[in-house]
Amino acid sequence: ETRYFRQRLDHFSFSGEEEFFQQRYLVGRAGAGGWAGPGGPIFFYCGNEGDIAWFAANSGLVWDAAPRFAALVVFAEHRYYGESMPFGSKDKAYNNSRSMAYLTAEQALADYAVLLTDLKRNLSSESSPVVLFGGSYGGMLAAWMRLKYPHIAVGALASSAPILQFEDIVPDTIFYDLVSNDFKRESLSCFQTIKDSWKELDEQGNGQDGLLKLSKTLHLCQTLNTTGALSDWLNSAYSYLAMVDYPMPSEFLMPLPANPIKEVCRNIDKQPEGSSILERIYAGVNIYYNYTGTVDCFDLDDDPHGMGGWDWQACTEMVMPMSSSEGLSMFPPDEFDYALYADDCVKNFGVRPRPRWISTEFGGHNISSVLEKFGSNIIFFNGLLDPWSGGG
Amino acid sequence: ETRYFRQRLDHFSFSGEEEFFQQRYLVGRAGAGGWAGPGGPIFFYCGNEGDIAWFAANSGLVWDAAPRFAALVVFAEHRYYGESMPFGSKDKAYNNSRSMAYLTAEQALADYAVLLTDLKRNLSSESSPVVLFGGSYGGMLAAWMRLKYPHIAVGALASSAPILQFEDIVPDTIFYDLVSNDFKRESLSCFQTIKDSWKELDEQGNGQDGLLKLSKTLHLCQTLNTTGALSDWLNSAYSYLAMVDYPMPSEFLMPLPANPIKEVCRNIDKQPEGSSILERIYAGVNIYYNYTGTVDCFDLDDDPHGMGGWDWQACTEMVMPMSSSEGLSMFPPDEFDYALYADDCVKNFGVRPRPRWISTEFGGHNISSVLEKFGSNIIFFNGLLDPWSGGG
Numbered sequence: 001e002t003r004y005f006r007q008r009l010d011h012f013s014f015s016g017e018e019e020f021f022q023q024r025y026l027v028g029r030a031g032a033g034g035w036a037g038p039g040g041p042i043f044f045y046c047g048n049e050g051d052i053a054w055f056a057a058n059s060g061l062v063w064d065a066a067p068r069f070a071a072l073v074v075f076a077e078h079r080y081y082g083e084s085m086p087f088g089s090k091d092k093a094y095n096n097s098r099s100m101a102y103l104t105a106e107q108a109l110a111d112y113a114v115l116l117t118d119l120k121r122n123l124s125s126e127s128s129p130v131v132l133f134g135g136s137y138g139g140m141l142a143a144w145m146r147l148k149y150p151h152i153a154v155g156a157l158a159s160s161a162p163i164l165q166f167e168d169i170v171p172d173t174i175f176y177d178l179v180s181n182d183f184k185r186e187s188l189s190c191f192q193t194i195k196d197s198w199k200e201l202d203e204q205g206n207g208q209d210g211l212l213k214l215s216k217t218l219h220l221c222q223t224l225n226t227t228g229a230l231s232d233w234l235n236s237a238y239s240y241l242a243m244v245d246y247p248m249p250s251e252f253l254m255p256l257p258a259n260p261i262k263e264v265c266r267n268i269d270k271q272p273e274g275s276s277i278l279e280r281i282y283a284g285v286n287i288y289y290n291y292t293g294t295v296d297c298f299d300l301d302d303d304p305h306g307m308g309g310w311d312w313q314a315c316t317e318m319v320m321p322m323s324s325s326e327g328l329s330m331f332p333p334d335e336f337d338y339a340l341y342a343d344d345c346v347k348n349f350g351v352r353p354r355p356r357w358i359s360t361e362f363g364g365h366n367i368s369s370v371l372e373k374f375g376s377n378i379i380f381f382n383g384l385l386d387p388w389s390g391g392g
Numbered sequence: 393e394t395r396y397f398r399q400r401l402d403h404f405s406f407s408g409e410e411e412f413f414q415q416r417y418l419v420g421r422a423g424a425g426g427w428a429g430p431g432g433p434i435f436f437y438c439g440n441e442g443d444i445a446w447f448a449a450n451s452g453l454v455w456d457a458a459p460r461f462a463a464l465v466v467f468a469e470h471r472y473y474g475e476s477m478p479f480g481s482k483d484k485a486y487n488n489s490r491s492m493a494y495l496t497a498e499q500a501l502a503d504y505a506v507l508l509t510d511l512k513r514n515l516s517s518e519s520s521p522v523v524l525f526g527g528s529y530g531g532m533l534a535a536w537m538r539l540k541y542p543h544i545a546v547g548a549l550a551s552s553a554p555i556l557q558f559e560d561i562v563p564d565t566i567f568y569d570l571v572s573n574d575f576k577r578e579s580l581s582c583f584q585t586i587k588d589s590w591k592e593l594d595e596q597g598n599g600q601d602g603l604l605k606l607s608k609t610l611h612l613c614q615t616l617n618t619t620g621a622l623s624d625w626l627n628s629a630y631s632y633l634a635m636v637d638y639p640m641p642s643e644f645l646m647p648l649p650a651n652p653i654k655e656v657c658r659n660i661d662k663q664p665e666g667s668s669i670l671e672r673i674y675a676g677v678n679i680y681y682n683y684t685g686t687v688d689c690f691d692l693d694d695d696p697h698g699m700g701g702w703d704w705q706a707c708t709e710m711v712m713p714m715s716s717s718e719g720l721s722m723f724p725p726d727e728f729d730y731a732l733y734a735d736d737c738v739k740n741f742g743v744r745p746r747p748r749w750i751s752t753e754f755g756g757h758n759i760s761s762v763l764e765k766f767g768s769n770i771i772f773f774n775g776l777l778d779p780w781s782g783g784g
Contacts, residue, residue, distance in 0.1 A: 010404075011404075011749075012403075012405075012498050013402060013404075013405075013496060013499070014492070014493050014709075014743050015490050016489030016490065016743040018744070097407055103406075104404060106404045107404060107405070110753070113752050113753065114752055150539070150755070150762050150765070151754075151755030151757070152752075152755075317406075350408040351406050352410065354406075357403075360509045360544075361505065362543075363542070364543075365518070365543070370542050370543045
């Protein structure tokens with residue numbers, strides 16, 4: 001059941017000009033038994049950077065567990081995503097830095113706090129224990145909400161939530177090292193082929209008609225202007241594959257077989273003698289971008305999950321330094337350069353990041369001591385193949 | 393030692409137009425031994441609605457305790473008070489609702505979090521245990537900061553902090569009932585004289601040359617236009633007397649003798665046979681407003697402690713319903729009328745209050761269960777003569 005809540009745009013100031021927006025949330029009474037009723041538990045999913053219906057459809061654990069607790073299930077959409085757009089439309093919300101100013105984790109948590117308080121009052125269920133759920137960025141929100149609003153939620157299941165992927169709390173190479181490990185563990189030659197492919201790609205790209213040839217070899221719809229776009233496209237295929245390297249078929253990001261990385265590497269390795277590195281690479285990523293076999297050519301600009309807002313968040317609060325190590329990584333060596341990063345943010349969004357704000361507001365440096373002292377009731381659930389587990 | 397920190401005006405949004413202000417803070421190395429040095433404890437006073445130097449001069453406990461812990465003492469001034477003015481001056485900061493928009497408890501707590509984080513880094517003292525102190529509104533900030541920033545502070549001493557004086561968490565008559573009790577316990581006739589004085593005051597005020605006579609009887613500098621201003625002036629004398637009814641002489645709000653309410657009542661009671669009620673009232677409040685005997689006449693518009701900003705805060709977040717009961721109170725019976733209250737806020741400040749926001753953001757309804765679950769390490773220190781103890 002889809003509902004909308006009149007939510008305040010800025011919870012933390014009082015300019016007198018009150019701006020509101022419609023926040024979407026989904027309510028489900030899971031199972032035949034339904035909700036236990038007033039006083040019964042509420043499972044609250046902290047929506048993250050995307051359409052909430054998509055997360056609701058891909059969070060089976062919440063739906064599986066709810067009936068056993070006769071819990072009411074609520075999936076709340078994160079402001080500036082899906083249908084929950086300030087200023088009436090995505091175009092207006094994403095117009096400029098002034099309109100995007102209120103796309104922050106703190107404002108989103110306050111949204112959830114106000115929504116839950118109102119929801120419980122309307123259900124005459126103020127005493128309901130609320131358990132928070134969330135994955136990835138939504139998992140961070142679930143953990144942070146339990147810490148910041150202990151009077152509203154009794155616990156949280158924070159799945160794949162890299163709350164330590166900030167500043168120097170964990171090594172900035174850990175993410176790409178873990179992605180690379182997922183490939184290495186399936187096949188050393190697969191790992192090596194990918195590691196060698198970047199140089200190959202640059203050389204071809206710089207050669208006679210190189211970009212045209214590359215575009216043909218990888219079945220791109222448009223001819224490349226630079227090799228950069230192609231590198232990014234391959235990079236995200238490998239990174240997302242590591243995030244969804246499930247032992248069963250899934251359709252979370254893309255329709256994929258069980259153990260997709262094993263399949264990718266099998267395709268890379270099984271190409272006939274004399275196949276070029278890039279032909280092997282194509283055969284590999286084809287598993288990720290075209291498992292259904294219905295795609296004739298690849299459009300590098302596709303963004304199927306409407307995560308444009310995340311770039312803004314990464315340029316304001318969510319500054320997660322990421323480097324690629326010389327030795328362990330299959331990606332081109334790369335040092336995170338904050339100055340460069342910040343300048344790009346100013347150029348692209350007219351905003352300067354605050355790289356230390358998240359750890360100031362939510363903690364992070366030896367957070368375990370804080371979590372122990374408090375009866376924090378947070379389960380940090382991490383799959384070890386998931387590259388986010390490094391910061392989780 | 394007075395220092396200034398370049399503080400961000402709005403911690404919770406990213407419009408791209410970054411506005412900063414100079415936040416004042418005082419640093420003291422108490423006692424001969426001084427600070428233990430890096431890793432040593434930091435006592436941090438959460439400044440409230442006034443000049444921080446004034447609070448530093450009137451918080452003896454912090455200074456007394458610091459040497460025994462070799463603690464560094466920091467008194468941080470609250471934004472929009474004392475010298476810590478956004479937009480460069482009090483006139484500009486208090487110009488309108490847009491300039492005052494960022495005078496909130498959440499922004500102030502974020503100021504303290506950022507200041508402490510920066511301070512510890514500069515002192516290479518990240519591991520220092522920070523203990524928060526505060527009284528009244530500052531005590532609420534200390535308690536809320538410990539709850540919201542457990543990674544920054546290990547505990548708090550929240551003195552006379554009425555964190556429950558919101559919505560219907562405590563009876564809205566409790567404050568004036570406690571003030572009245574402080575007078576009743578000293579002298580029933582004193583209590584009765586004050587209780588009878590309001591009717592007397594109104595009748596005189598409405599009589600022939602009434603306001604002129606009243607102004608003479610109470611030695612006011614200007615002739616009254618209404619009796620309302622006089623009632624408010626008397627009301628705040630009684631209320632403040634209850635807040636500072638210390639067993640020793642003090643100069644916190646005003647120069648006062650030990651047990652000031654006992655003295656006030658003694659003066660009210662000891663007036664010669666046939667003295668009018670209002671002559672007795674004058675003799676009483678004279679103790680509060682003129683203990684030094686240097687005041688020739690009283691100016692009702694005096695605001696010695698520059699708390700103008702508090703009216704704004706009371707009209708935005710800090711909505712504390714206060715009524716005066718028919719029976720137990722010595723004040724005129726009065727029902728808190730939220731609609732009226734809100735309309736006045738819109739009229740005076742162009743802003744509408746959010747009466748439920750504080751309990752949503754910080755909790756309040758059965759907060760004890762939250763405090764117990766968390767190792768909250770908060771001492772709520774309340775003097776039972778202090779009328780704020782009802783909400784504390």
